[in-house]
Amino acid sequence: MKLMYDFFTGQLGLDAAGANIAVASVMAVIMFTVMALCAIILTWMERKVAGFMQSRYGPMYTGRFHGWAQAVADMLKILGKEDIIPTEADKGLFKFAPILVLLGSLLAWAAIPWAPDFVAADFDLGLFYIFAVSSLVVIGILMAGWASNNKWSLYGAARGAAQMISYEIPLALAVVPVVMRAGSLNPQDIVIAQQGGIWHWNINPITNPFLFIAFFMYFIASIAETNRGPFDMPETESELVAGYHTEYTGMRFAFFFLAEYANLFLVSMIAALVFLGGWWAPFPGMGWIPPALNFIIKGVLLVFLNMWVRWTLPRVRVDQLMHLCWKVMIPVSLLCVVGAGVWMMAWGQLK
Amino acid sequence: MANESTRVNAAGLFSGRGWHDQDHVPGIKSELLELNMGPQHPATHGVLRLLLQTDGEIVYKVTPVLGYLHRCAEKIAEGVNYKQWVVYTDRFDYLAPMCCNHAYVTAVEKLMGQEVPERAEHIRVAVSELSRIASHLIALATFGLDMGAWTPLLYCFREREEILNLLERISGGRMLYNYMIPGGVRYDVPNDNWVADVLDFVDLMEHNKLPEYNTLLTYNKIFIERTADVGIIDAATAVDYGCTGPVLRGSGVDFDCRRDDPYSVYHKFDWQVQVGRGEMGAVGDCWDRYIVRAREIEQSCRIIRQALQQLPEGSYQALALKAIVKVPAGAAYTRVESAKGELGHYIISDGGQTAFRNKVRSPSFCNLQVVEKVGVGQMVSDLVALVGSLDIVLGEIDR
Numbered sequence: 001m002k003l004m005y006d007f008f009t010g011q012l013g014l015d016a017a018g019a020n021i022a023v024a025s026v027m028a029v030i031m032f033t034v035m036a037l038c039a040i041i042l043t044w045m046e047r048k049v050a051g052f053m054q055s056r057y058g059p060m061y062t063g064r065f066h067g068w069a070q071a072v073a074d075m076l077k078i079l080g081k082e083d084i085i086p087t088e089a090d091k092g093l094f095k096f097a098p099i100l101v102l103l104g105s106l107l108a109w110a111a112i113p114w115a116p117d118f119v120a121a122d123f124d125l126g127l128f129y130i131f132a133v134s135s136l137v138v139i140g141i142l143m144a145g146w147a148s149n150n151k152w153s154l155y156g157a158a159r160g161a162a163q164m165i166s167y168e169i170p171l172a173l174a175v176v177p178v179v180m181r182a183g184s185l186n187p188q189d190i191v192i193a194q195q196g197g198i199w200h201w202n203i204n205p206i207t208n209p210f211l212f213i214a215f216f217m218y219f220i221a222s223i224a225e226t227n228r229g230p231f232d233m234p235e236t237e238s239e240l241v242a243g244y245h246t247e248y249t250g251m252r253f254a255f256f257f258l259a260e261y262a263n264l265f266l267v268s269m270i271a272a273l274v275f276l277g278g279w280w281a282p283f284p285g286m287g288w289i290p291p292a293l294n295f296i297i298k299g300v301l302l303v304f305l306n307m308w309v310r311w312t313l314p315r316v317r318v319d320q321l322m323h324l325c326w327k328v329m330i331p332v333s334l335l336c337v338v339g340a341g342v343w344m345m346a347w348g349q350l351k
Numbered sequence: 352m353a354n355e356s357t358r359v360n361a362a363g364l365f366s367g368r369g370w371h372d373q374d375h376v377p378g379i380k381s382e383l384l385e386l387n388m389g390p391q392h393p394a395t396h397g398v399l400r401l402l403l404q405t406d407g408e409i410v411y412k413v414t415p416v417l418g419y420l421h422r423c424a425e426k427i428a429e430g431v432n433y434k435q436w437v438v439y440t441d442r443f444d445y446l447a448p449m450c451c452n453h454a455y456v457t458a459v460e461k462l463m464g465q466e467v468p469e470r471a472e473h474i475r476v477a478v479s480e481l482s483r484i485a486s487h488l489i490a491l492a493t494f495g496l497d498m499g500a501w502t503p504l505l506y507c508f509r510e511r512e513e514i515l516n517l518l519e520r521i522s523g524g525r526m527l528y529n530y531m532i533p534g535g536v537r538y539d540v541p542n543d544n545w546v547a548d549v550l551d552f553v554d555l556m557e558h559n560k561l562p563e564y565n566t567l568l569t570y571n572k573i574f575i576e577r578t579a580d581v582g583i584i585d586a587a588t589a590v591d592y593g594c595t596g597p598v599l600r601g602s603g604v605d606f607d608c609r610r611d612d613p614y615s616v617y618h619k620f621d622w623q624v625q626v627g628r629g630e631m632g633a634v635g636d637c638w639d640r641y642i643v644r645a646r647e648i649e650q651s652c653r654i655i656r657q658a659l660q661q662l663p664e665g666s667y668q669a670l671a672l673k674a675i676v677k678v679p680a681g682a683a684y685t686r687v688e689s690a691k692g693e694l695g696h697y698i699i700s701d702g703g704q705t706a707f708r709n710k711v712r713s714p715s716f717c718n719l720q721v722v723e724k725v726g727v728g729q730m731v732s733d734l735v736a737l738v739g740s741l742d743i744v745l746g747e748i749d750r
Binding site (some may be wrong): 050055072152155158229230241311 | 385394497574732
């Protein structure tokens with residue numbers, strides 16, 4: 001970031017405002033590219049992981065080596081699809097919904113610190129901002145379900161809205177103890193506070209057992225937040241056909257698809273930076289590993305965990321999902337906040 | 352925990368005050384949402400159409416609409432001769448065609464008074480039970496899929512593939528076999544170690560694969576939450592609606608044609624009829640029907656093992672059999688326990704080359720009707736579970 005800023009001011013002679021805009025533009029392009037790329041890679045990964053779980057191979061032909069180009073080929077195919085809008089649909093909302101869903105996760109990507117000096121939007125309310133903008137996804141899903149003028153879509157949207165709004169509460173509550181410990185909402189500060197190897201990460205149960213519980217609360221809530229099995233209520237392909245995106249085709253469908261995987265990686269990255277030390281290497285002597293690589297590996301491991309859960313467990317019913325959220329996860333998360341606070345006061349860890 | 356709300360709603364529905372009578376929001380007209388589940392819907396296992404009246408997630412009325420797969424099979428029976436119609440029975444329950452073949456040929460044999468060689472009976476029992484295992488595997492798999500569990504589906508299909516390979520070796524077909532004929536079976540057991548391979552598979556299934564399904568799906572906490580105490584069919588309802596097979600046994604009624612109305616050589620073998628015991632919830636819930644199927648796979652393995660180990664030498668077809676089967680005038684009804692339940696064939700013959708009338712009593716058709724009663728007051732997700740647990744096959748319902 002600093003380097004890029006210096007390049008624009010020094011080499012190209014831009015003033016401070018111009019350089020800031022230039023840096024932001026470059027970062028936006030990079031983030032969008034990384035997001036699209038990551039969605040494509042995760043699609044392939046999901047197929048391979050699913051195959052691995054189900055004693056089969058998954059894609060094997062496209063691109064010769066383990067079907068690495070399958071997701072690319074699918075994207076190309078989907079580009080050529082006819083764009084169908086139902087006659088009775090609310091056209092404006094129908095077109096806007098996929099963009100809003102993608103926007104929700106893309107905006108949140110801006111505040112992710114990839115490396116000590118590589119974060120698109122480095123500001124003090126970063127974590128708060130991430131949770132705030134990722135709520136846009138709910139509105140997009142509701143819009144899609146309503147505008148499609150399809151009863152199954154409406155069912156999916158109503159379920160999705162109820163689920164995602166509910167699960168945002170334990171999701172946000174689970175990171176509160178970490179914020180208390182780091183004394184900052186800035187993701188970069190939270191990562192820096194975990195310096196010094198695996199035992200300094202927030203997940204370490206010896207430093208603070210409540211943070212350890214909070215990690216699992218966060219992980220479960222994040223599965224629900226990304227609408228993936230066993231909490232894939234908005235889609236529930238065996239009940240609601242395809243949920244809120246039943247009527248979508250072509251690129252509009254691809255946007256939902258992209259957003260799902262972007263969101264999946266987003267929540268995994270947040271878990272990595274909040275609980276697993278972000279871009280720090282697990283052991284002090286491993287400083288030679290690029291920080292961004294550390295971070296991505298942690299993110300991908302969490303994504304793998306997420307896929308593992310998805311391909312193992314059956315789906316819960318919508319009322320059981322709500323029961324789990326309001327009667328189990330929110331009380332436990334609140335307990336974590338209180339417990340973590342008391343623990344920190346008792347051991348003098350409070351900043 | 353989850354069923355309190357559904358039960359309250361169901362109770363409210365029958366207490367005389369219907370949904371329409373309630374003034375939900377003053378001044379705003381509210382009505383039930385009419386929802387078409389099917390004929391193209393992933394949860395209806397084919398081209399079944401369920402017409403739902405729902406209020407949000409609660410179902411107030413279910414009406415099954417049938418006929419999307421009607422192929423006039425019974426009418427065709429009046430036009431083709433007895434041997435030729437075996438092909439059409441394959442297409443009834445295409446997940447367990449051997450059982451359907453068996454049901455038809457026993458009816459024809461009863462009309463003819465035809466004796467079947469002992470060896471043929473043993474082979475018939477073995478392939479029917481293999482078919483039953485294949486069908487029950489699909490039932491477990493698709494029921495799991497209805498509950499959102501993908502991986503058990505692939506596992507079950509993996510084992511079904513083995514069965515299809517075995518049946519291909521004996522009959523030449525992978526899905527539709529046309530294997531049994533009045534008076535015997537079409538081909539003898541192949542001499543490429545088939546019997547040993549079947550016995551190996553049965554051992555593998557019983558000792559290795561079933562425990563795997565149990566750990567992955569059967570005793571999974573989420574799966575139990577979704578299926579226990581859901582879609583309860585009590586014994587009286589099951590009997591009233593003419594449910595048979597695992598649906599009836601899941602409701603705790605101890606009845607199985609193979610034991611209670613013995614046909615073929617089932618009486619020679621040592622096995623047990625499995626009934627639902629309400630281990631996870633009330634007797635007759637979806638989990639009971641599921642576990643009855645899982646345990647029947649085990650029993651089928653036992654039957655196959657005995658049938659093939661005691662396989663007698665001799666002919667596999669009655670020697671007197673000609674190309675065209677001559678059937679004396681008369682009528683006969685036989686029933687066999689197919690994978691889905693009691694499959695009956697009622698044949699009226701006027702002494703000609705074709706049947707005068709051939710009526711099929713298909714288990715899926717009767718089992719499905721119970722949805723209309725039990726589905727009311729359930730949530731949409733539970734209705735999916737109920738339909739999945741009935742394990743219907745549309746080819747058999749519409750014929």
